[in-house]
Amino acid sequence: MTLTVSQKVFVWMGLLVLLIGGAHVVTKQVYMESLFDQFRKEEVGASYLNASPGEQIEILKSYVSVKMQRFLLGNWLFFIAIGLFFSLWISGLLTIPLRKLVAAIERVARGDLDVNVPVRSKDEYGIVIRTFNDMTLRLREAEDARRRLVADVAHELRTPLSIMQLRLENAQQTGQYVPPEMLLRLHDEVIRLGLLVEDLHVLSLAEAGRLALDCKPLDLSARLEQVVEDVRMEAEENGLEMSFRSNARPVTVTADARRITQVFINLLTNAIRYTPKGGKISVVLEEKVLERNARYACFSVTDTGIGIPAEELTHLFDRFYRVEKARSRHSGGTGLGLSIAHHFVRAHGGFIRVASEPDRGTTFTVYLPVPSSDTLGPSWSG
Numbered sequence: 001m002t003l004t005v006s007q008k009v010f011v012w013m014g015l016l017v018l019l020i021g022g023a024h025v026v027t028k029q030v031y032m033e034s035l036f037d038q039f040r041k042e043e044v045g046a047s048y049l050n051a052s053p054g055e056q057i058e059i060l061k062s063y064v065s066v067k068m069q070r071f072l073l074g075n076w077l078f079f080i081a082i083g084l085f086f087s088l089w090i091s092g093l094l095t096i097p098l099r100k101l102v103a104a105i106e107r108v109a110r111g112d113l114d115v116n117v118p119v120r121s122k123d124e125y126g127i128v129i130r131t132f133n134d135m136t137l138r139l140r141e142a143e144d145a146r147r148r149l150v151a152d153v154a155h156e157l158r159t160p161l162s163i164m165q166l167r168l169e170n171a172q173q174t175g176q177y178v179p180p181e182m183l184l185r186l187h188d189e190v191i192r193l194g195l196l197v198e199d200l201h202v203l204s205l206a207e208a209g210r211l212a213l214d215c216k217p218l219d220l221s222a223r224l225e226q227v228v229e230d231v232r233m234e235a236e237e238n239g240l241e242m243s244f245r246s247n248a249r250p251v252t253v254t255a256d257a258r259r260i261t262q263v264f265i266n267l268l269t270n271a272i273r274y275t276p277k278g279g280k281i282s283v284v285l286e287e288k289v290l291e292r293n294a295r296y297a298c299f300s301v302t303d304t305g306i307g308i309p310a311e312e313l314t315h316l317f318d319r320f321y322r323v324e325k326a327r328s329r330h331s332g333g334t335g336l337g338l339s340i341a342h343h344f345v346r347a348h349g350g351f352i353r354v355a356s357e358p359d360r361g362t363t364f365t366v367y368l369p370v371p372s373s374d375t376l377g378p379s380w381s382g
Contacts (some may be wrong), residue, residue: 004123012090020079031071039063097125101132113140148319155202160189199336203319206343211259214349218257219250220297220368221285227264228283231272239277246285251297253368259344260368266337267301267364275305275361288370296350296367303363308356316354317342341366 043063053057097120106113115136117129164186171178205211226246235242270280285299308316319339345352349369356362 008094008123009090012094013087016083016086018092020083022307024075024079028071032076035064035067035071036366037065059200096122097129101125101129104132104136105219108136108139113143125375157193157196160193164189196336199340201344203336203340206340206347211261211343211347213256215254215256215348217252217371218255218260220253220255220260220299221246221249223253223257223261224264224283224285224299227261227268231265231268235272235281238272238275240272240275240279240281242281242283244285245282248285248287251285251287252347252370253297254371255348255368260348261365263341263344264299266341267366270337270364271303271305271362275303277299277359279304291367296368297370298365298367300365302361304361307358307360308354308362309358310356313354313356317352 039060042058097117100117104117107115113136116133119126119129119133167182167186172180181329202211225244225246228242232242268283270283275281280303282302283299284302285297287297289296289298291298319336342352345366345368350367352367353365354362355365
């Protein structure tokens with residue numbers, strides 16, 4: 001049975017009261033016996049024996065009263081001191097976890113996040129310590145993510161900036177006419193930088209929960225079919241076969257058409273990028289899928305590409321994460337597409353699942369909540 005802190009205090013103080021009360025009764029009984037023996041030796045004499053019974057009782061009462069006043073005063077002072085000592089000991093014993101937690105909090109305040117307080121109880125202290133350990137773990141993960149983000153952003157910005165700086169310096173040193181082709185290459189790098197900065201800005205808004213959505217009733221089947229047709233030419237140029245299938249038309253959800261379209265494009269371009277020539281990409285849309293005790297419309301993008309190792313799947317939606325470190329940053333994108341898609345879907349109240357086998361292919365499935373018929377109305381912003 002797990003006791004709360006207040007219950008532990010009650011039990012300990014109850015035991016203390018019983019101990020002191022019992023000790024007081026025993027000592028009083030022993031003292032009373034010794035008191036009568038002492039009275040017999042000191043007061044019982046000729047004068048006492050010659051006194052009347054009433055006078056004998058008064059002599060005994062007067063003797064016992066004086067002695068008991070001294071006894072009770074000393075006894076209570078002694079037991080009060082003992083009680084205070086044991087109360088201090090019990091409070092110190094009960095607050096050991098709190099003192100350890102305070103010391104850990106002070107370490108965190110000094111910037112040391114590598115803190116873990118042992119959990120030795122299941123009471124309120126144990127709950128607070130577990131919560132504190134979880135908090136420090138999330139702080140460490142956030143700090144690690146911040147450091148990786150700074151390093152990744154610096155790397156991503158360094159590459160196009162170095163290219164532009166090198167070409168501009170060469171043009172300045174040679175003093176020759178700058179051909180339009182060179183300006184076009186510089187312009188491509190500027191566009192790449194602009195896209196990277198815009199993606200980072202949108203991603204930061206989505207992660208902070210401040211992404212503005214212009215949500216309206218959207219025919220998911222029509223929009224997805226249009227996006228598939230838009231990227232079909234790129235797929236065919238890479239020697240890929242692309243198909244689209246929907247089990248219902250229309251499939252209506254309440255969504256920001258621009259954000260959801262970007263999710264479609266990110267998933268489809270990833271499938272095209274990592275599927276070798278001769279492969280297939282299948283896009284399937286289903287309506288009213290029951291998942292997590294709710295109704296969803298879900299669309300899946302399945303490719304026959306290079307696949308993803310199982311140990312990489314948990315990091316797939318991290319910023320700047322690439323499955324293969326040797327993969328070119330030019331051919332592999334910036335590593336933000338899946339993270340952006342993940343946060344866009346979450347902003348709509350949905351979620352993404354991924355299943356993959358190396359060298360066999362990958363399936364991304366996006367679930368978007370299906371509104372009831374009476375919620376389909378005019379546009380709103382969230």
